[in-house]
Amino acid sequence: xxxxxxxxTQGMDTLIAGLGxxxxxxxxxxxxxxxxxxxxxxxxxxxxxxxxEINSEAQALWEKNGAKEKVS
Numbered sequence: 001x002x003x004x005x006x007x008x009t010q011g012m013d014t015l016i017a018g019l020g021x022x023x024x025x026x027x028x029x030x031x032x033x034x035x036x037x038x039x040x041x042x043x044x045x046x047x048x049x050x051x052x053e054i055n056s057e058a059q060a061l062w063e064k065n066g067a068k069e070k071v072s
Contacts, residue, residue, distance in 0.1 A: 012024065015027060015028070
């Protein structure tokens with residue numbers, strides 16, 4: 001299992017790889033200062049998806065990335 005520092009580091013590396021440094025920082029700033037409703041955001045994120053579809057995407061992502069880590 002990863003510790004908090006490893007999770008933050010990997011998260012920032014992923015954001016920077018996907019968005020670039022400037023936009024990754026802008027994203028973090030939005031998340032920290034935004035007073036959004038997580039439930040509404042989650043509904044938007046998964047809108048129209050079945051539980052099976054969400055599970056399938058999560059499984060594929062785990063196989064791509066998470067399977068590299070030993071689960072204890």
